[in-house]
Every structure is written in structure tokens, then in C-alpha cells.
Amino acid sequence: MNHEITNANHATRAELRRQTRVVRRDVSRLGRLGKKAARTEATAYYRRGKEKVQAVGENVTGYVKENPIKSVLIATAAGAILGAIWSRRR
Secondary structure, eight states: HHHHHHHHHHHHHHHHHHHHHHHHHHHHHHHHHHHHHHHHHHHHHHHHHHHHHHHHHHHHHHHHHHHHHHHHHHHHHHHHHHHHHHHHHH
């Protein structure tokens, strides 16, 4: 009887080891898939962000070309405001 219990324990342990290997393999695959999906999504976000920044840059360039004097006055005012803020911090 003890021999049968020992054999059953060994079989159970072997099955648990096998199942652990399967779970470990599956988790590893899921990790790789998740990493790949995250990279793909991050690349798409980066690409969309880059396109938006380029569009804004083109709009600003167009505005400056159409309104050069106004653009210089706005830039001067922005520089004066930022300079005042930075000088107060020191």
C-alpha cells in the first residue's frame, strides 16, 4: 500500500512539474506578446504625435509669414514675460 501511495505521489509531482512548465511557457509567451503590442501602440502614438507637432509647426510658420510684425511683437511680449518670471525666481 505504501508503495502505491509513493508511486501516486511521484506521478502527482511529475504532473505538477509538467503543468508548471506549461504555465511558465504560456506566461512567457504572453509577456512577449504584451511587449510587442505595447511597442506597436507606442510607435503609433509617437507617429501621431509627431504628425501633430509638424502640423502645428506648419501653422505657426504660415501665421508668421502672413503676420510678421504681429509675430515679432508677440514673441517680444512672451520673452519679456518669461524673463520677468525667471528673474523673480532668482
